[in-house]
Amino acid sequence: MTHSPLPRRRFLALGGVAAGAAIFAADPASATSAASNDRITLPGYAFTLGVASGDPTPDGVVLWTRLAPDPLAGDGLGGMPHRVVNVRWEVAEDERFRHVVRRGVHRATPDWAHSVHAEVHGLRPDRVYWYRFRVADQVSPVGRTRTAPRPGAALQSLTFAYASCQAYTDGYFTAYEHMAREDLDLVVHLGDYIYEGGGAGTIGRAHLPATETFSLTDYRIRYAQYKLDPALQAAHAAAPWVVAPDDHDVENNWAGDHSQPDTEPDQDPAVFRLRRAAAYQAYYENLPLRAASMPRGPEMQVYRRLRFGDLLQLDVLDTRRFRDQQLTDQSLRWDPKRQMLGAKQETWLLAGLGASTARWNVLGNQIFAMEADHTDGEPETFGMDTWDGYAAARQRLFDGVARRHVENFIIITGDAHRSVAADLKLDFSEPRSRTIGTEFLGTSISSGGNGTDMDALGVTWLAENPHMRFHNSQRGYQVCHLGRREMYTDYRVVPFVNAPNAPVSTRARVHVQSGRPGVAHVSA
Numbered sequence: 001m002t003h004s005p006l007p008r009r010r011f012l013a014l015g016g017v018a019a020g021a022a023i024f025a026a027d028p029a030s031a032t033s034a035a036s037n038d039r040i041t042l043p044g045y046a047f048t049l050g051v052a053s054g055d056p057t058p059d060g061v062v063l064w065t066r067l068a069p070d071p072l073a074g075d076g077l078g079g080m081p082h083r084v085v086n087v088r089w090e091v092a093e094d095e096r097f098r099h100v101v102r103r104g105v106h107r108a109t110p111d112w113a114h115s116v117h118a119e120v121h122g123l124r125p126d127r128v129y130w131y132r133f134r135v136a137d138q139v140s141p142v143g144r145t146r147t148a149p150r151p152g153a154a155l156q157s158l159t160f161a162y163a164s165c166q167a168y169t170d171g172y173f174t175a176y177e178h179m180a181r182e183d184l185d186l187v188v189h190l191g192d193y194i195y196e197g198g199g200a201g202t203i204g205r206a207h208l209p210a211t212e213t214f215s216l217t218d219y220r221i222r223y224a225q226y227k228l229d230p231a232l233q234a235a236h237a238a239a240p241w242v243v244a245p246d247d248h249d250v251e252n253n254w255a256g257d258h259s260q261p262d263t264e265p266d267q268d269p270a271v272f273r274l275r276r277a278a279a280y281q282a283y284y285e286n287l288p289l290r291a292a293s294m295p296r297g298p299e300m301q302v303y304r305r306l307r308f309g310d311l312l313q314l315d316v317l318d319t320r321r322f323r324d325q326q327l328t329d330q331s332l333r334w335d336p337k338r339q340m341l342g343a344k345q346e347t348w349l350l351a352g353l354g355a356s357t358a359r360w361n362v363l364g365n366q367i368f369a370m371e372a373d374h375t376d377g378e379p380e381t382f383g384m385d386t387w388d389g390y391a392a393a394r395q396r397l398f399d400g401v402a403r404r405h406v407e408n409f410i411i412i413t414g415d416a417h418r419s420v421a422a423d424l425k426l427d428f429s430e431p432r433s434r435t436i437g438t439e440f441l442g443t444s445i446s447s448g449g450n451g452t453d454m455d456a457l458g459v460t461w462l463a464e465n466p467h468m469r470f471h472n473s474q475r476g477y478q479v480c481h482l483g484r485r486e487m488y489t490d491y492r493v494v495p496f497v498n499a500p501n502a503p504v505s506t507r508a509r510v511h512v513q514s515g516r517p518g519v520a521h522v523s524a
């Protein structure tokens with residue numbers, strides 16, 4: 001992505017983040033003391049951004065909405081008055097809410113853009129529920145969600161979709177219309193939920209604000225624009241989501257406390273941290289995350305573990321905040337000191353994988369873990385933003401997986417705007433080396449525009465990287481079906497995104513058998 005120098009006006013706006021940081025570091029529930037009541041009059045329908053649920057456990061989910069009667073208001077606050085507003089929520093066993101089983105009130109504060117993150121407990125495991133919100137005399141759309149099965153409960157099957165990379169300017173979110181019609185237990189989103197750049201694109205979906213996002217106000221307006229998309233709203237309302245940010249949710253290719261090299265003021269790590277605080281806050285405000293993931297300034301707990309009966313352990317990774325900076329010299333990629341996850345997360349991950357009793361152990365990962373030589377013949381060249389730029393850290397992970405005999409190790413990944421299914425090798429330079437798992441790299445929802453079935457890079461990848469078993473470069477999403485003896489991933493693709501109403505089809509079904517790491521076979 002290209003960047004223009006940061007106009008002074010935008011730089012000054014970053015100062016607003018610093019001032020705001022003092023406020024949102026405080027307990028949000030006590031940060032605003034204004035009285036609240038249910039007789040508030042709002043300037044319009046408050047639930048314009050839809051509803052969502054997330055991070056299911058056996059006894060509950062977190063329910064999300066954000067009040068925004070004027071969602072694109074220039075101050076980023078959605079047209080809401082500057083006061084606390086009580087939002088009522090209810091959960092029912094049926095779509096018509098005849099059997100409401102839980103209800104409560106959430107205090108939506110202006111400090112958090114009147115977002116609601118209501119954590120519901122006391123639900124029954126492994127069943128579908130419906131939820132909705134009320135404020136004043138208004139009722140939200142109805143969402144459908146599902147609790148997780150009890151840990152260890154014998155589970156025959158589970159179906160989840162995953163997606164990433166939804167540049168609004170590049171295409172329509174038609175893939176989400178189709179995803180919303182699938183029968184899913186869960187959706188995993190692996191980042192690039194928004195793109196931070198300005199730009200108008202070529203299909204009439206110009207970014208708001210028109211310039212790159214730096215301040216909290218900028219990010220809030222950008223999220224409101226994305227959340228207004230009806231296809232995205234439909235996919236959120238259809239199933240619980242588990243989300244994690246990648247680079248564009250903050251800024252392209254950021255690493256730790258470092259921006260990508262460019263001419264913006266956030267070359268200063270202190271300024272970048274302010275920008276990340278703004279981006280994280282807006283991310284949290286707009287997604288169904290639990291309080292455990294509520295950002296504290298530039299810190300946010302992204303990595304976490306979810307369990308679904310005895311069938312799935314899902315470890316969501318944070319591959320941005322603890323990594324070392326990208327290399328410019330790829331010969332240093334085996335430097336053992338270079339971190340991708342950071343020591344603490346790496347220890348947490350390997351301990352959790354070692355202790356897992358789940359049939360399938362899935363990592364929700366942002367940037368691909370397979371090796372990908374980009375060049376025909378010699379020499380080999382690798383991207384420095386993926387695990388290839390952190391080869392020693394990858395080796396530690398793969399060695400740890402092998403040593404712990406982690407059963408049915410699967411990585412799902414976004415970021416690359418193309419689909420690849422690959423065997424994960426203990427030694428990628430030796431095709432006969434042991435396969436320790438399988439990676440499903442999933443394409444983008446819209447980023448990159450229409451795409452094609454095969455392109456030049458895809459030809460090179462398949463030729464130079466024998467562990468890659470399938471490739472496609474169209475837009476879409478993936479549906480993973482986990483069974484006891486087999487799992488498969490359906491690569492669901494749309495033929496175009498530059499206009500609405502594209503149909504969906506399954507480009508390939510890629511199978512993995514339990515107890516046999518790697519791709520078993522690909523069926524069309």
Ligand SMILES: [Fe+2]
Pocket residue numbers: 164165166192248415416417444447
């Ligand atoms: Fe992306």
